[in-house]
Amino acid sequence: MQHNPWEIKFHELARQNQQLFDPEAEPFRIKVLANITPLYLEQCLEYALRLQGVPAKVELGNYDNILQDSQSLEGYKAVVVFWEAINLADQLEAKADAMEQELLQELAHQTMAQVAMTLRELARVPLVLFNTFSAWAFEPGFSRSRVSGLCSDLNQFLEAKSVELPNLRLVDLQKVLAHAGLAGSFDWRGYLASKVLYSFHFFKRYAQFVVPPILSLAGKAKKIFVFDCDNTLWKGVLGEDGWDGIRMRHDCAQGRPFAQVQLMAKALVKKGILIGICSKNNPEDVLEVFEKHPDMTLREEDVAIFKVNWNDKAANLRAMARELNIGLDSFVFVDDSDFEVELVRRELPEVTVAQVPKPEHHYPEMARALLDLFYRPWVTPEDHNKTQMYKAEAKRRQVEAQHADLDGFLRSLDIRVSLHDSEYELLPRMAQLTQKTNQFNLTTRRLSETEMEALLESRQHEVFAWHVADKFGDSGFTGLALIDLEGEQPHLSNFLMSCRVIGRGIERAVFDALVERLAQDGHELLTAEFVPSKKNAQVADFLPSLGFERVEALPDKTRYRLRLDQYQAQNIHHIKLEWHGR
Amino acid sequence: MEDKLREIMMAVLETSSIGPDASPKTIDNWDSMRQLQLVGALEDEFQFEFDDQEIGRLNSWAGILSVLKARAKA
Numbered sequence: 001m002q003h004n005p006w007e008i009k010f011h012e013l014a015r016q017n018q019q020l021f022d023p024e025a026e027p028f029r030i031k032v033l034a035n036i037t038p039l040y041l042e043q044c045l046e047y048a049l050r051l052q053g054v055p056a057k058v059e060l061g062n063y064d065n066i067l068q069d070s071q072s073l074e075g076y077k078a079v080v081v082f083w084e085a086i087n088l089a090d091q092l093e094a095k096a097d098a099m100e101q102e103l104l105q106e107l108a109h110q111t112m113a114q115v116a117m118t119l120r121e122l123a124r125v126p127l128v129l130f131n132t133f134s135a136w137a138f139e140p141g142f143s144r145s146r147v148s149g150l151c152s153d154l155n156q157f158l159e160a161k162s163v164e165l166p167n168l169r170l171v172d173l174q175k176v177l178a179h180a181g182l183a184g185s186f187d188w189r190g191y192l193a194s195k196v197l198y199s200f201h202f203f204k205r206y207a208q209f210v211v212p213p214i215l216s217l218a219g220k221a222k223k224i225f226v227f228d229c230d231n232t233l234w235k236g237v238l239g240e241d242g243w244d245g246i247r248m249r250h251d252c253a254q255g256r257p258f259a260q261v262q263l264m265a266k267a268l269v270k271k272g273i274l275i276g277i278c279s280k281n282n283p284e285d286v287l288e289v290f291e292k293h294p295d296m297t298l299r300e301e302d303v304a305i306f307k308v309n310w311n312d313k314a315a316n317l318r319a320m321a322r323e324l325n326i327g328l329d330s331f332v333f334v335d336d337s338d339f340e341v342e343l344v345r346r347e348l349p350e351v352t353v354a355q356v357p358k359p360e361h362h363y364p365e366m367a368r369a370l371l372d373l374f375y376r377p378w379v380t381p382e383d384h385n386k387t388q389m390y391k392a393e394a395k396r397r398q399v400e401a402q403h404a405d406l407d408g409f410l411r412s413l414d415i416r417v418s419l420h421d422s423e424y425e426l427l428p429r430m431a432q433l434t435q436k437t438n439q440f441n442l443t444t445r446r447l448s449e450t451e452m453e454a455l456l457e458s459r460q461h462e463v464f465a466w467h468v469a470d471k472f473g474d475s476g477f478t479g480l481a482l483i484d485l486e487g488e489q490p491h492l493s494n495f496l497m498s499c500r501v502i503g504r505g506i507e508r509a510v511f512d513a514l515v516e517r518l519a520q521d522g523h524e525l526l527t528a529e530f531v532p533s534k535k536n537a538q539v540a541d542f543l544p545s546l547g548f549e550r551v552e553a554l555p556d557k558t559r560y561r562l563r564l565d566q567y568q569a570q571n572i573h574h575i576k577l578e579w580h581g582r
Numbered sequence: 583m584e585d586k587l588r589e590i591m592m593a594v595l596e597t598s599s600i601g602p603d604a605s606p607k608t609i610d611n612w613d614s615m616r617q618l619q620l621v622g623a624l625e626d627e628f629q630f631e632f633d634d635q636e637i638g639r640l641n642s643w644a645g646i647l648s649v650l651k652a653r654a655k656a
Contacts, residue, residue: 009623009626009627010594010619010622010623010626011589011590011593011594011623011626011627012593014594014596014619014623015593018593018596037615037618039615039619039622040619040622041616060615189621189631190618190622190641194614194618196618198624199622200626496592
């Protein structure tokens, strides 16, 4: 059994949280706004995120000062709001049922107005996690207090707001309470003496509950779910039980858990999550099942990569990571065998590994629990086609291997790039690119949709995105350049490309077009910088290779500049580049 | 008991040492929030709930130790 990092007392969590603190990393700052005293939230949330490699720094705002505190949140990545019904008025839990109905109505309207103002102030914060209102703290039984009705009204109001505001995510507080259990969730001495309300036990649950959207914002959501086959996608062993012996049918009790897991995998494909197959079997046999077996839900076209062979699974997962150009820390792997699970856990600690539970009726439940790891706030057109895009990429690599020289291969691809200038329709995808791209990324500056929109609104920035296609298919919008026009010189504040389209000279073709455009606009210089991260070493020489001269090397970044009239055009002849809409 | 208490106080108050004179006056981090966390951590560790009179005495190393010792005897 693996050690559960949440079976832990508060002082142990506090100590481990201090040990997980990385003084080198740029802190991922989160502000908590609350009308109660969220006593253990700071350490619990930091601990939950630091365990996942996010260098979180959580800071509490002043007690019951939400609106004022929401006005000065520059530099924070996320805000967590505890706006508790119990403290909308002093001791509301005791007074509400004796209150005049009009007074309660007035309280509801006043609260909505304050919430609306607060959300307006928070518009620039990339992620706002707002707890839904609940009266469960003081409603232990069948009876409903009048505060319940108030909470329903407020929650309807919040739901409507969350449709309007892309940065607002509601945290279903009652779901958290159900997970934690009502009995251990409240600290009544703390509440009556210091408005504490929630126990350490509650905050442990709460912190785990809100991790997915924050991980997604930090670019750490998982990207690929890899399945073994025998007793993982179906009941039985293909090599022994044969085509007719394996079970994954919905209408058979043995097969049903596996049918359900296949359906979950299919739904993930639609959201842009990749599915991989890693199995010790004869490859032709497995492929035939995916192509032709009538009981299969998951099909060949749903799978981005197959590694069906007799190699060890750690080696196969490494090969998948290499071929798809995805970090192993983006992998979730599930298998039924103790041996394989142990091997992968030992060899590849970055990979999240799960084992098919016994008895197997627990399997769908376990798989559902893993879905949170893949959480992403929005789905873009690129996500729908992602599996096809990765498969086209695999075909390209095969053709590349057949060509003797790289130039001949690149010419044969017939690459077309369409460059788009500051388009609002592309906001979700542009934000997503900044959040998910790690390797070809000059500054790793992550932007939410809201921040991206603010850049466009400001008219002081130009945001270029490009769409890539070739004869094998469409790669979608896969590159982004941000130019900041606020200073004396234009400044390239980021330049990034999805790893799916690197190595084809696209970045150089795009740069020719950008330089031409800036020169036409009358600029003479372009400044830029490279900010090293753990993953972006491949772009360390990108700027000098384009003729940028180094201005200053600082510990955390290197500054460059380019005299536009001295720029040597890269003239990438195998790429056809067009400005969209011109 | 003293070792356990020292361990808890060092973790909760984020300080590298706890001496016999430890109190909110000598430890910067020991503010009202940490005080509440400290009380919670001690109750969690020793599995009982302090009464109001005891809580009033939990504001220094010496005070906490005397409350815990009285509890251990009772």
